[in-house]
Structure formats: structure tokens, C-alpha cells
Amino acid sequence: MSTKALQGIKGNRTLKKITVVEVAALAGVSVSAVSRAFSNGSCSKVMREKVLCAAKELGYKPNRLARGLKGKSSLIGVLVTDFENPLYLPILQQFSAQIQQQNCHTILVNACDHQSLSEALALVMEYHIDGLIVTASALPQVLVDACKGQNIPVVCFATNSKSEGASAVYCDNFANGKMAAQHLLEMGYTRPAFVSGPVAALTSLERQRGFINTLVENGCQDWQIKEGGNHSYAAGFEATCELLAQPTQPDSIFYSDDIMACGGMDAARHKFGLNVPDEIGIIGVDDIALASSPAYQLTTIKQPFEQMVSACVQTLFQQISKPESGAEQLIFTCQLQQRASTQKPLSPI
Template identity: 35%
Template sequence: MARVTSQDVARRAGVSQSAVSRAFTPGASVAPETRSRILAAAEALGYRPNKIARSLITRRSGLIGIVVGYLDNLFYPTVIERLSRGLQERGFHALMFFTPPTAETDEAVLRELLEYQVDGLIMVSAGLSSTFAARCSAAGIPVLLFNRTLDDPSLSAVSSDNVAGGETIARHLVACGHRRIAFLAGWPGSSTSRDRRRGFVAELKRQGLDLYREDVGNYDLETARAATRRLFAEPPIPDALFCANDHMAIAALDVLRADLGLSVPGDVAVAGYDDAPMAGWAAYALTTVSQPPDEMVAAALRILLANIAAPAPRPERVRIAGRLILRASTRAIHEPPSA
């Protein structure tokens, strides 16, 4: 069978070929009656738009690269699903790339991005070197950092207000009566872990306390388990622990209860960050700071797609306030510690 073209649809619907093109372009201006007539003609002829041919005309691939460095934390699969769905609704499609979370995105990923001619790039929990960013800019590819920031002012970024979130956790733990408060950091190269620690330590100092102990969990379950054992190896043990994300907090809870036989929150309170799905499970009931994925994804899509459409990208930084979610891993403020 001969391939049905947009010209065939235009003749059957009695419209121009450009009207057919607009009818199949999300957000394009076309009268509702005209669109209905075009869609009816396309259905009758069995027409399907040729996206490859269209990309040659528009010089847009319709592809958005999403570079992911870390999916163990269940906050990120939620984000990826919502980013992908949001892109589809706007006429784009996600192309996934994976890179180690503790390393800068490498040249192999960059080559693939350029070969696929992606229209934009979202970095989700992935490192980005200044060289990589410069080459994307030179290729006209707008870059947005999701839940991570860099000092480079040419890059857009969307994150929660991690400093404020750390402050919130510190105030809560101090209000609950804790004085020996420890911190379990994520990957040291991550701005999220650094900012959460910065806010946390600054608020403890305002409350007249120093950080009691700290260790590094690298956002990894086994590393976080080993770090938790070190933090609680010598008495007097911490009476509260703030983990830089929920994934590590889950690991810490398992060690504290199953390995060390401690009561949570009777012997030690535990708090995390993200409000990942597991945090709400009854077995963990983790107090945490919620990162609002819907608001963060909406901001990311708005900024990136505006920069794709603009003659010259205008970098934008957005920090979205999180919310303290109180659950059973920390005691109520008026509740005294166990004897």
C-alpha cells in the first residue's frame, strides 16, 4: 500500500497542508471544527504523522534526554514517571540515560545525546561537569538540574529548599528534647546532602547545640547500614539521627531495631528527607521532609520547554519549600524520653 501523506489528508478535508500539520501539533492554533474535519479525514485514510520527517523540517527531534544517576530511592521513580507523562502531554518524549550518581556524566553519554539530537536535557540526581555543560550549551541544548544545583549561573535548576528542610528537622528534634543529635550524609559531592547538612547544623547552633556525630552513607543502603553501626558503636549513643534522605533512613531503622535492639523513638529518634513511598509504610512510619514532586516537575517542565522555544535560553533557579511530615519514628514534642 502507498503511504498516506499529509497532502492526501489536506485534499480530503479541504484544507491546506499547514492546517494538517497544526492539527497534529500539540498546542498549535487551529479552529475546533477544522481540527475535527482533519482528524476525521486522517482516520478514514489511515494517516499517521511522520515524526521523523517533521523533525527534519522543524529541526526539533521532540526528544528530551533525562540523565539519571540514582533510582534506588523511590522518590526518583515517582519523579521520572511524572516527568515522562508531562512531556508526553506536551508533545515530547523522554529518552533515558543512566550514569553513576557519584561521578560526573561522561563523554559517552554526551555523544549519545548529541547523536539523538535531543531538544533539551534534564539531569536527575546525576553529576554534571562544567565541560559537559559547556558542550551542551554550544550545541544549543538547554540543561536543567533536577533536585541538584551547581554554581554555574548558566544552568537552570529546580530543587526543594534543602537548607530550610534541614533547619526544620533540627528544630523538631530539639523541640522533642534531643541533645545528642547525629547526621548521616549522602554522597559528599551532592548539593542536596551538603545543603541539608548546612541548614541542619546551623539551626542546631542557633539552638545552642553542636552536631554530636556524623558519618557518610553515600545514598547507598549497605554503606548507610555500616555508617549507622559506626555512629552507634560507642556510648553514649546518639539520641536522634537525621539521614540526608529516606533511603538511608530506612537502612538506619533496620540496623537500629534489628541489629542493635534499640527502640525507635524510645531510645533514638530517626528522621529522613524526601517522603518517598516507603517512608509512609507502617513498618517504618518515618518522620521526614516532603519534597513535592508535582510542583517540582511542573516547574522543571515550564522552565525547560520555555528555554527550548526561546531564541536564547534564560536560566532560572527555583527552590520549592518542603513540609515536615510527622510520623512514629520521632516522639511527640511533649513526650519525655524513655528512662
């Protein structure tokens, strides 16, 4: 390896920046040729070889900022509003991994704080991102329109909100609620409760609708609903304390997600001394890592997150490469993952 290349790597402070023109000079070709050799461009075999060789020699790396000025920025915004739920760590991992696999990078947008969604979005759009993924929340129509205006495709992840013009990848949460209700009834529970997530969360509302509908359909009248606040351990714990402190204690609880269910199970066990599943059945949604741990053994409705993330990224890049292709709705179905937290004995205590 030449001295120059080493300088390129070692980064001599006084070194002139290596750009297309340096590469072009060394290779004895034009700058456009260098550009074409590095991007999609059509050029001869031998030309590409010459350019790549010179580039390697000099340690040249294209400047994505400059590239983004004309074409695509290779930046994908991933907007997250909910950092409470541990679930989002593996999801972020998968998103970033798959985005990198497409030779792009992830701008992580934190919209959980004071900054409203709209502010956060406006700021990240200053980078001229190629696409946007929105997790854990719905995107108001006006913001979807703003993205459309800049030709930025949007995919909502795991949200039931159907924004006009935005793609979405999510589960049939009505069916999930239904599944939870059927399972609890089958297990012999008779006084189920639902603990919701944030009131604004459509996913939670759909689950609630499916759950209650199915209970009513099956003649069960002894149900109740508790607003959980947000999708967090603490919220689940708190809501459960309030539920169980009432005279009309439920004999089973369906939580809008696993992390709440874990909080709820801890409340039932450790604050009220209840036996799970004999005295109270617990069921969640998601199948987070903790759900399968011996401490919880939580029955849950497993969302196929790996596939959902893949579908999300795939749809996004599809729309980036073919802007004329319309928004898609991809709906996944979930499966019941039965564990010990709902194994009620047939003869009630």
C-alpha cells in the same frame, strides 16, 4: 471505515507507506497544505477539514523523525544517575506523564553505570533532543555549555548545584537541615548525628551545613557526622551500624534521605535492639511512600515533588518555546512531616 484505513491500521505488509503526499493527493491539495494543517500552520477552516478527513481515511500519522530534521524533535532527555532510590519511580512517572501531555516523549538516559555523564549526554544529543532534564546529580559546567551550544535548554531537578546557564528546581536544603536540627532539639534529643549521602551531592552537603550550623547555634556540641556513601537502604544500614557500634552512640540521627533512614532504622531496631523513638530518634528527607507505612512511621521533611516536577517541565518548555528567556532558579520550601520515629518522651530513660 474504508478498506484503505483498515489496511493502514492492520498494517498490510505490502502496503505503501502513508505520507503527506498520499494525503495531499486524496485531499486534492498540496503537501505544504497538509503539513500546515497538521502543525501550527495557518490555513483555512475548510482546508484543515479536508486534510484531516483524508488523513483519517488513510490512517496517516506524521513521521516525527522527518519533522525533527527541520524543526523540533519532540524528544526530551531525562537523565537519571540514581536508580537506587525508590523515590525516582514516581518521579519518572510524573516526568513522563507531563512530557507526554506536551505532545513530546521522554528519552530515558541511564547514566549510573560505567558510562560517564559526558558520554551519555553526547549520545543522547545525537537525537537532537529539544530539552534535557537532569535528575539526581549535578551537571558539570562544560556539559551545560555543550547543551547551550546546541540550543538545548537544561533544567536540573532537585540539585543545589547552580550551573551557569542551566535552570534548576530544588529545595532550600540548608533550611531543611536547620529544620531537622530544630525538631530533634525540641524533641529533647541531645546527641544528634548526621548521615550524609554521596560526598559529591550538594543537596546532602547543604542539609549537613544547615543541620550542624543550627546545632552549634543552639549550644549543642555533642554531634557527629558519618559519610553514608550513596542514597540507598544498604548505605543507611551500614552507616548506622558503624555509628552505633561506637562508644559515643548518638541518641538521634538525621539522614540525608528517607531510604537511608529506613535502612538506619532497621539497623538500630533489629541489629542493636534499640527502641525508636525512645532510645533513638530518626528523621529523614523526602517523604517516600515507605516513610508513612506503619513499619517505619518515619518523621521526615517532605519535598513537594509533584509541584517540583510540574515546575521543572513548565520551565523547560518555556525555554524551548522562548529560547531567549534566561535560566531560572526555582526554590521550594519543605515542611516537616512528624511521625512516630521522633516522639521522644519528655523524661529520658
